[in-house]
Amino acid sequence: MTSETQGCRGGIMHLPRVTIPVVACIFLVLAVSSAGFGQAVFGNITGTVTDPSGAAVPNAEIAITDLDRGITYTTRTTSEGNFTQTHLLAGHYQVKVTAPGFSEFSASTEVQVDATTRADAQLRVGKAETTVIVRAETPLLKTDRADVSNTLTGNEVEQLPMLNRNVTTLVLALPGSQLNGFQHASSENPQGGLQINVNGQYFYSNGFELDGTENHSNILGIAVINPNPDALEEFKVTTGNYDAEFGNVSGALLQGTTKSGTNQIHGSLFEYLRNDKSNAADPFTSLKPP
CATH class of the missing domain: 2.60.40.10 (Immunoglobulins)
Incomplete structure (x- = not known):
């Protein structure tokens, strides 16, 4: 067996004999990776x-x-x-x-x-x-797994009130979640991901996945990609009893699934405006001291 490339003989280029096992190994790795990705x-x-x-x-x-x-x-x-x-x-x-x-x-x-x-x-x-x-009706008790999770459909994500159309703000509605005392500057966090502590765990302990791939920034401890709410098919947050495949998470696990192709084409158009003219008056500003 040799790894050196052999020359042409009779106009035919002979590939090195080591090529076949190398190619086989590559296909095996890809097959195993795709199976793990699907979980x-x-x-x-x-x-x-x-x-x-x-x-x-x-x-x-x-x-x-x-x-x-x-x-x-x-x-x-x-x-x-x-x-x-x-x-x-x-x-x-x-x-x-x-x-x-x-x-x-x-x-x-x-x-x-x-x-x-x-x-x-x-x-x-x-x-x-x-x-x-x-x-079919949704069962009152899950018998196949013990995780503590909440799943929102794409329609629910679109209808729920969401500050600045930031999906990560939905985590603050769950028990045991608290906004961290400091937030990253917009220059290093242009997508506006929030640092949220869950179950007493520092925000670095949260996990993020988007379409089954790792979406967690090991440097900032937030999501690398903060998806647009209109692009989500589902948004799932798990806060306890995670499966073994998520062993690196001790806070909250945020899993987003983007919408895939259908037989129809959909789009959305919105404008987001907040100012003093359109906001409700602060009830405490109109109080007169005795």
């Missing part, structure tokens, strides 16, 4: 399919359709009636379950980033032409 970007749908008596229905066909993008994923239940579909982008989904001798089951649900959505189905005996439609 923080995607969500999952899992569930159990049963018959009217509560017994598991094996080998039932599951069709999960992304209503926002028109993509359908298919899988089947195991011998215990369980199914799981991973690597789903955040959005609205329709879950259809079909099995011989049972009516078709259909339910609508929502997938969030770095979260698992349950979509259990109890089939009814009947013909395949009959469809049972169920409206």
